[in-house]
Amino acid sequence: MTVTAARGGRVTGKQDGAVHPRRSRDSYALFLLPGVLAFLAVVVVPFLMNTGVSLTDWQGVGSPEFSGLANYRRLMDDAEFWESFRHSLFMVVAMAALPTAVGLVLAAALFDHVGKHFGDRTATVLRACFYLPQVLPVAVAGIVWSWILAPDDGSLNELLQAVGLGSWRQDWLGDPDLALYSVMGVMVWVQLGFPLVVFMAGLERVDPQLYEAAELDGAGWWRRFLHVTLPQIRPEIYVVLTWCTIAALKVFGAVYVLTKGGPGGATNVPSYFSFTTFFEKTQVGYGAAISTVLTVIILALSLVGLRLQTRAEDAEEGHRT
Amino acid sequence: MKAVRALRRYPVLLALCLAALFMIVPFLIVAVNAVKSPAEYSRSGPLSLPDGLYLDGLKDFWERVDYSRKLLNSVLISGSVAVGAVVLSVLNAYAIGIGRIRGRTWVLAFFVLANMLPQESLVYPVYYLSKQAGLYDTRLSVIIVFTVIQAAFGTYLLSSVLSRFPREIIEAARIDGAGPWQVLWRIVVPVSRPTLGVLLVFFFIWTWNEFLLPLVMLISNDNQTVSVALGVLQGQRLMDATMTNAAALLGVLPALVFFLVFQRTLTRGIAVGAVK
Numbered sequence: 219m220t221v222t223a224a225r226g227g228r229v230t231g232k233q234d235g236a237v238h239p240r241r242s243r244d245s246y247a248l249f250l251l252p253g254v255l256a257f258l259a260v261v262v263v264p265f266l267m268n269t270g271v272s273l274t275d276w277q278g279v280g281s282p283e284f285s286g287l288a289n290y291r292r293l294m295d296d297a298e299f300w301e302s303f304r305h306s307l308f309m310v311v312a313m314a315a316l317p318t319a320v321g322l323v324l325a326a327a328l329f330d331h332v333g334k335h336f337g338d339r340t341a342t343v344l345r346a347c348f349y350l351p352q353v354l355p356v357a358v359a360g361i362v363w364s365w366i367l368a369p370d371d372g373s374l375n376e377l378l379q380a381v382g383l384g385s386w387r388q389d390w391l392g393d394p395d396l397a398l399y400s401v402m403g404v405m406v407w408v409q410l411g412f413p414l415v416v417f418m419a420g421l422e423r424v425d426p427q428l429y430e431a432a433e434l435d436g437a438g439w440w441r442r443f444l445h446v447t448l449p450q451i452r453p454e455i456y457v458v459l460t461w462c463t464i465a466a467l468k469v470f471g472a473v474y475v476l477t478k479g480g481p482g483g484a485t486n487v488p489s490y491f492s493f494t495t496f497f498e499k500t501q502v503g504y505g506a507a508i509s510t511v512l513t514v515i516i517l518a519l520s521l522v523g524l525r526l527q528t529r530a531e532d533a534e535e536g537h538r539t
Numbered sequence: 540m541k542a543v544r545a546l547r548r549y550p551v552l553l554a555l556c557l558a559a560l561f562m563i564v565p566f567l568i569v570a571v572n573a574v575k576s577p578a579e580y581s582r583s584g585p586l587s588l589p590d591g592l593y594l595d596g597l598k599d600f601w602e603r604v605d606y607s608r609k610l611l612n613s614v615l616i617s618g619s620v621a622v623g624a625v626v627l628s629v630l631n632a633y634a635i636g637i638g639r640i641r642g643r644t645w646v647l648a649f650f651v652l653a654n655m656l657p658q659e660s661l662v663y664p665v666y667y668l669s670k671q672a673g674l675y676d677t678r679l680s681v682i683i684v685f686t687v688i689q690a691a692f693g694t695y696l697l698s699s700v701l702s703r704f705p706r707e708i709i710e711a712a713r714i715d716g717a718g719p720w721q722v723l724w725r726i727v728v729p730v731s732r733p734t735l736g737v738l739l740v741f742f743f744i745w746t747w748n749e750f751l752l753p754l755v756m757l758i759s760n761d762n763q764t765v766s767v768a769l770g771v772l773q774g775q776r777l778m779d780a781t782m783t784n785a786a787a788l789l790g791v792l793p794a795l796v797f798f799l800v801f802q803r804t805l806t807r808g809i810a811v812g813a814v815k
Contacts, residue, residue, distance in 0.1 A: 246633070253627050254646075256627065261661065264668065271663070335548050347559035347562050348558075353798045355794065356750060358794065364773065368780075373585040470750065474750070475773050489657065509663075512660065513659075
């Protein structure tokens with residue numbers, strides 16, 4: 219590896235340099251070649267194939283039969299599909315809205331209060347506790363929680379019993395009316411650390427004088443939060459909301475391990491729906507249509523998120539000058 | 540007044556500590572129950588402290604799923620992906636951030652979009668193509684796919700880091716007769732080592748935690764990763780409570796080790812990654 223690197227360097231080194239600036243610029247394009255080729259093979263071609271397959275009737279064997287927009291028309295009338303998307307909105311609440319809101323308050327409290335009065339060390343340890351679930355494989359988080367939420371001797375039910383609330387015992391993941399909320403609760407636990415860490419890092423670049431000035435003006439903690447913290451870390455808020463919303467729309471592993479979309483489809487989400495359509499029902503064309511719709515929604519959201527983020531950054535720069 | 544103020548500090552700290560405790564309680568009860576014997580578990584339930592250390596549950600589970608093998612697979616796959624994706628990201632970002640090739644904004648936008656694509660829209664074609672290529676159910680197939688997917692993020696992050704690379708250093712090396720390859724390996728890579736380290740750690744852990752693609756691609760027991768093996772077992776619901784806890788604990792431990800070793804890198808990196 220190093221030998222070829224050095225040799226390659228020597229050869230091209232003679233050709234360009236300051237004498238032929240244009241040529242040297244082009245020679246850099248060669249560095250992009252492996253990346254672009256790998257990308258075509260692993261991302262672009264499969265993505266186009268998937269879109270193509272979504273226009274066909276295909277069971278995964280034999281040759282696909284072109285069927286135009288039939289799969290998409292079928293989606294329109296498929297109650298199961300709409301139901302799975304409705305569940306996605308619940309996941310957005312659990313994985314983006316709630317963690318962002320709670321994460322903001324926690325980050326501000328840790329930074330502005332705990333950090334100041336009890337030392338950075340305390341704040342760091344607390345932050346680490348909140349972040350811990352984030353490093354767990356989601357399959358493992360699923361195992362932990364499906365055991366805690368088990369109907370008979372699950373820890374949560376045992377705990378309720380122990381504190382005299384035995385009548386609150388539930389089949390948390392097996393009751394169709396409850397399962398979605400239980401999964402949401404687990405996802406809040408999983409997700410909370412991410413916004414917290416991003417926001418705390420964001421707060422570190424906020425000028426401390428802003429806080430001091432606000433404090434001198436007699437602003438309490440809540441007003442400082444509203445008028446200093448929030449506007450200052452607006453770019454981070456957009457980033458976190460965009461990332462978490464996308465993650466929420468893609469959520470798969472947790473649903474697979476916790477509920478398998480059940481009971482009776484009560485926790486089905488688009489990614490799990492497309493997975494079962496591909497590999498269990500082997501309706502590949504239809505599964506491809508589901509994942510294509512999901513992709514379009516995610517890309518549109520990403521673009522909106524990026525847009526908001528750049529606008530927030532521009533606005534912030536405008537303030538500074 | 541001052542004393543009142545000082546006293547008012549503690550409720551907030553107390554509330555935060557309680558919340559933090561709530562976050563780590565699941566880890567604690569898993570650890571406690573993984574070292575209980577089935578008899579003790581059924582006698583005293585999940586909330587009591589264990590009488591002693593009962594390690595047979597862990598041992599049984601380890602042997603039953605051939606956990607050493609799963610660990611090895613996970614390390615091999617995540618390690619190769621981390622190294623491969625960092626190399627690929629560096630090459631891409633070098634062309635975009637330092638080479639400033641023409642049309643770089645579009646190239647970058649292309650990588651960003653590819654990074655946002657849900658894996659659901661790639662999974663069937665990847666499954667199908669790897670079958671055609673004879674790579675289905677091999678660790679190599681997963682390594683290739685994740686190297687490219689992680690490199691999309693790496694390219695995005697590194698390009699902006701490298702576009703702010705001090706030009707004078709590069710110019711000076713050029714004047715001394717260094718070509719692009721030499722500039723890359725002797726100057727750019729060593730100088731950006733901290734960022735590359737963050738990426739390496741992230742790629743490793745992200746790949747370790749991946750579930751959907753490995754679930755689809757690695758069906759044979761010998762090739763499965765830790766995440767997939769545990770997830771599949773859980774899906775079948777064949778395990779008793781002690782076994783479940785042994786599985787959960789063995790799944791948590793590697794993550795915990797990464798966390799303790801890389802805590803700083805992780806928390807700093809996630810912020811860097813998110814904002815730029």
